[in-house]
Amino acid sequence: MNIYDDLLWRGLIKDFSDPELKDKLNAGGMTFYIGTDPTGDSMHIGHFSSFLIATRLKKAGHNPILLIGGATGLIGDPKPSTERPMITKEEVNHNVKCLSEQAKNIFGFEIVNNWEWSKDINFIDFLRDYGKYFSVNYMLDKDVVKRRIDEGITYTEFSYMIMQALDFLWLYEHKNCTMQVAGQDQWGNITAGIELIRKKIGKTAYGFTMPLITKSDGVKFGKTEGNAIWLDKEKTTPYEMYQFFINSEDSMVIDYLKKFTFLSREEIENIEKKHIEKPEERLAHKTLAKEVITFLHGKDEYDNALKISEALFSDKIWELSSTDIINNLKDIQKLEIDGSKTIIDVLIDNSICSSKRDAREMVLNGAISINNKKVTDVTYIIDKNSAIDGTVILLKKGKKNYYLGICK
């Protein structure tokens, strides 16, 4: 299967700048870029899917460049809802450094920073050399701007698309970069770049976007309990990531396999068949977790995540000794246990519950287990006596949240 058909089958193509691009994609040999702004110090699962497209294209013989927006990150891409809070220059620099390193480790692409060519453009030149190519009418017609007309948009964010357009132009001129790939929310910015290149130097550039990955209710994919799933294993442990994927909705899991893994069409269709026959075995979920974690963190981390998950969710754990537990569960969240405390205090001190009222409610609801036994007594004392072998306390909140306490 050629790359275009493969991307199409995986549902990774949303907007497409030019029908000609299809043949160009299949021919290979294009230099293209994919960008991200340094809004945080780690990429999350949302970046992952789009960067994987770059890997797919690379495998098809294209040449990827990764752009980190050290300049555009200082301005802020307009969100559909509200103005972004500005982040400090120090923070941006820090994030640029973290993201560059992370991207290099995971994907190994050439990395550029648009600060390099944006920093010396002065305001007058900006207006004369670039502003002149954009009519306000054209800019107002962009979806991101339109959606902000009622809410309000500052001149700063309004200007963002020009900055991104000049990135594309610069890369075209200096790196022979002829294509830009991004998420669907970037479509307006991509076309602005294509327009600028056409008007200013009379060349044709290309671009396409991938659709936003959502859950079945339309909510953006990639968050759990309000937190993003980060690619940095210090921020989201492989175990947490395993749990995230294993809990994917049945109705979406095949779609995720297409978008997050390199498995072939035959392999995925085969898994889909088994998934439909025996959904309770969750083969698709397990494969998804395995593929992604192995790609990001390697086989050892995956094996460990799998081992923890199987231990916690199969009751095998109760056959293990305290030493085994400590060695095997290194990724689950730790509890501070010193001396003896009531269960309420333990829940609050470890931010498992937000207040005493909340903690008491959890206990009374039967949501809290210590070493797999439900605790419904709010005065229950946690100390060595309640620990396995006098050292290990495994606390569970709800069905899926485990915490490990070690008594010394």
Next chain:
RNA sequence: GGAGGAAUAGCGAAGUGGUCAAACGCGGCAGACUGUAAAUCUGUUCCUUAGGGUUCCAUAGUUCAAAUCUAUGUUCCUCCA
């Protein structure tokens, strides 16, 4: 610069002097059923030493009593120039 309007819990949105810790919806969390899925049903969602305490943009006031009235300020929106 001028004229109007708005600001309520994570979000949306009721409430226009006491019966308001503030209806309702969404979201979150938990329980039941399951397969660590979805759907459904139930409970819960400011803090608490369970007596109460602190809230409705901010500050100052009126009142026995303020989310609700007054003044000033802040922010946002609409229209006019």
